[in-house]
């Protein structure tokens with residue numbers, strides 16, 4: 001792992017150096033892993049302090065996305081396209097771990113699980129490829145998790161695969177600012193809730209007024225009829241975002257996000273400071 | 279045959295990841311004396327189009343990645359690395375700052391090489407190592423790829439250290455943080471950003487066209 005003072009830890013050199021190593025791998029056991037046990041202790045502590053009032057969201061990496069960190073992105077793409085048998089074996093190993101880890105967090109008091117799966121996003125693999133791979137993995141994995149799950153694309157796009165997502169069993173999907181939030185809402189209403197989609201990176205430079213405008217626009221696009229959780233579009237806000245901006249966002253949510261909404265559906269979307277290029 | 283027809287055929291072969299058809303189109307339009315020309319006419323526009331399609335969400339990353347790799351191989355075959363027929367250019371290098379996630383860099387490297395350029399690949403480096411290599415190699419065009427926001431912010435320190443060393447390369451940056459905040463490149467002291475690998479080639483080409491002669495070769 002690479003640690004820095006100014007951001008989240010980053011995975012260091014991948015541990016799987018050749019695809020052949022996959023044959024001999026075994027999934028780790030949660031109870032044998034001190035860092036995972038520590039997360040469970042923290043979850044129990046939060047549950048004790050927050051009771052039924054504050055939801056606690058546990059996190060897992062999807063079996064389909066974690067190989068980027070296990071073996072590197074380029075070797076993983078090659079594995080997917082050139083060695084389907086080893087790819088399949090890696091998925092089964094990662095699924096076993098992912099299910100075990102999600103259920104351990106739920107047992108420790110997590111209210112729901114966020115399943116991060118950006119590799120399934122249409123930014124990374126084509127919708128047809130997703131249907132053959134990431135979708136199958138998500139269906140098998142989510143079916144064995146004993147609680148509600150949000151499927152999160154970590155700011156990758158999901159519009160082209162939207163109609164496939166209810167089959168995963170996810171109750172919520174985490175969506176990107178690169179997709180049109182109002183259109184997503186229209187197509188998912190009554191089927192899945194949306195979680196998103198503020199631009200956490202650009203947020204560093206927002207004034208309190210811009211923060212309010214962005215919050216208001218997101219609520220106007222997706223708040224009507226419920227089923228919307230406002231957040232950034234990646235599930236993690238950079239340390240560099242000033243606290244005042246976060247407080248302005250929170251204030252704006254209280255102001256514009258209380259039902260019945262005092263905001264018209266037609267209200268024009270707030271534009272990003274400049275068009276993002278993704 | 280219209281001008282755009284071979285581009286269309288080549289593009290479709292790349293997107294279908296069909297090496298044989300792509301090679302056939304490329305060889306079909308190569309006169310022995312115009313190898314760089316076919317790169318300019320066929321390879322560069324196709325990769326540019328694929329980059330645009332990815333930006334618009336119409337093709338997936340795996341298609342962009344595979345197209346870059348296939349073109350790099352094919353261009354290497356007709357224009358080997360030290361061939362005088364390659365682009366006349368000053369020393370150029372690419373690096374990933376503070377990160378082991380190298381796919382973005384790999385794609386930029388492939389697409390530049392497939393467009394006839396040569397560049398040193400420094401792999402994963404920290405700021406200090408990057409500065410000393412750039413100074414040592416007399417790099418004139420420096421490409422930096424990052425994945426995380428903190429690494430993007432560290433580019434500023436790299437620029438300052440290069441300035442102190444009296445070294446002023448053109449710095450072209452890219453990677454997710456720059457795509458999500460299109461003002462960030464200025465803040466970190468870069469000279470330009472590009473949203474896709476193919477757009478990076480366009481920036482490099484334009485820069486080299488305007489570079490004084492003494493910087494070349």
Ligand code: B12
Pocket residue numbers: 007008009010011012065066068069073118119123124153154155156157200201233234236238278329339342379381382383385386421422423424425426427428450451452453454455457458471472473474475476477478479
């Ligand atoms: C897929 C993904 C993942 C995957 C794989 C990431 C990887 N490559 O290693 C996984 C699931 C592992 C992951 C994990 C994390 N991620 Co992530 N992830 C993404 C996502 C959706 C796509 C990134 C990607 O790999 N794209 C494919 C590559 C090839 O594209 P690219 O690097 O952008 O390169 C293209 C262009 O940018 C350009 N380019 C790139 N470099 C250069 C250089 C030059 C000179 C030029 C000209 C062009 C150029 O060319 C390429 C092709 O055209 C992005 C969001 C997004 N929509 O982009 C977040 C994102 C990169 N992730 C982010 C974060 C924070 C993380 C985590 C730290 C989260 C956490 N707390 O654990 C972890 C740590 C990752 C790690 N390495 O350990 C943030 C980073 C920014 C920040 N906030 O600091 C992003 C931007 C999300 C966001 N909106 O905030 N992630």
